[in-house]
Amino acid sequence: MASDRQADSLAEAFAQVPRELFLPKEEQQFASSNVPLQIGEGQTNSQPSTVADMLALLDPQPGDRVLDLGSGSGWTTALLGVLVGSRGHVAGVERHLELITHARAALERLAQDDVDFGNVEIVAATSGVLGLPDAGPFDRILVSAGAQSMPAELIAQLEIGGVMVIPVQGEMLRVERSGSGDRDITITRHGRYRFVPLILN
Numbered sequence: 149m150a151s152d153r154q155a156d157s158l159a160e161a162f163a164q165v166p167r168e169l170f171l172p173k174e175e176q177q178f179a180s181s182n183v184p185l186q187i188g189e190g191q192t193n194s195q196p197s198t199v200a201d202m203l204a205l206l207d208p209q210p211g212d213r214v215l216d217l218g219s220g221s222g223w224t225t226a227l228l229g230v231l232v233g234s235r236g237h238v239a240g241v242e243r244h245l246e247l248i249t250h251a252r253a254a255l256e257r258l259a260q261d262d263v264d265f266g267n268v269e270i271v272a273a274t275s276g277v278l279g280l281p282d283a284g285p286f287d288r289i290l291v292s293a294g295a296q297s298m299p300a301e302l303i304a305q306l307e308i309g310g311v312m313v314i315p316v317q318g319e320m321l322r323v324e325r326s327g328s329g330d331r332d333i334t335i336t337r338h339g340r341y342r343f344v345p346l347i348l349n
Contacts, residue, residue, distance in 0.1 A: 154204050161203075161230040167196065170223035170254045189244040191344055193221045194292060198341055203227065205322045205338060206313045208288045211235040215286040215305065217279055218242065218293040218346065219270055222251025226258065228290065229268035239280055240270040243347065248272055278346075279305050286310060293346035294318065300330045308332075315343050 168179035171193060175185045184192040194202075203224075208214055210233040219225045219240030228238045242248050248270055255265045271280070279289070284305035291302070291314035298316055303325060306312050312323040320338040 154207065157231060158200055158203055161227045162196070162200075164230050165223065165226045165258065167193070167223055169257055170221040170226070170251065172250075187221045187247065187250075189247055191220050191244065191247060193223055194343075199224055199227065201338070201341075202290060202292070202313050202320070203231065205320070206288050206290050206311060208232050208236070212287040213285075213307075214238045214288040214290065215279055215284070216240040217289065217291045217302070218344075219251060220247055220292060222247075222254055222270055224290065224292060225251065225268055225270060226255060226265060228288075229265050232267065234264060234267055236267055238268045239283060239286075240268070241273050241280060242270060243273040245272060278302060281305055288312070289314070291315070291346065292343065294343035295346040298323070298335075299346075303330050303333060315341050318342065 168176040171179055171185055178185055182195050182197050184195045187193050208231045212232045214228050214232055216225045216228055219242045225238055225240035251270050259265055278299055278301045285307040286305055287307050287310045289302055289306055289312040294315045306325045308325055310325050314321055318340050320341050322336045324334045326332045
């Protein structure tokens with residue numbers, strides 16, 4: 149459950165980043181509904197309550213460097229950009245080029261409303277590579293796709309003391325890295341969720 153501080157920060161982020169801007173035109177009328185919505189390429193924009201749950205577990209701090217893997221519509225990436233502030237940086241990674249184009253356009257529209265997203269980038273996934281190993285380590289990693297097992301390559305991209313939130317076999321996990329080894333992690337479990345599968349490009 150989110151603390152009062154988290155709840156206030158999340159509410160501010162959601163207010164600054166309207167969901168409808170990141171949805172296809174035919175789905176925008178459903179933006180206020182707490183349901184996942186189709187965004188094309190077989191992908192979805194997760195329901196707001198799920199996004200809020202994941203962001204509360206991730207607990208990004210101002211100044212954090214964040215990897216958003218499976219950025220999709222770019223909505224969660226933009227929310228993270230608000231939460232880490234101008235001193236932080238968020239790198240969204242997406243495998244579908246059409247979704248990247250739409251997400252970047254949505255960020256540009258928000259920038260026209262005097263919301264600064266210079267700390268956010270959305271990049272294409274590299275074939276056969278999970279995440280952005282050359283850009284790490286990251287303070288926070290958010291994975292918005294379901295893995296079949298814990299990806300060691302993502303743990304390696306996590307800063308010691310950093311946190312990753314990832315659904316594995318349908319269960320939401322919060323992973324905190326405590327040391328330099330792949331096994332130096334603490335995992336807590338936070339209920340079952342449905343996601344599209346995590347796929348290497």
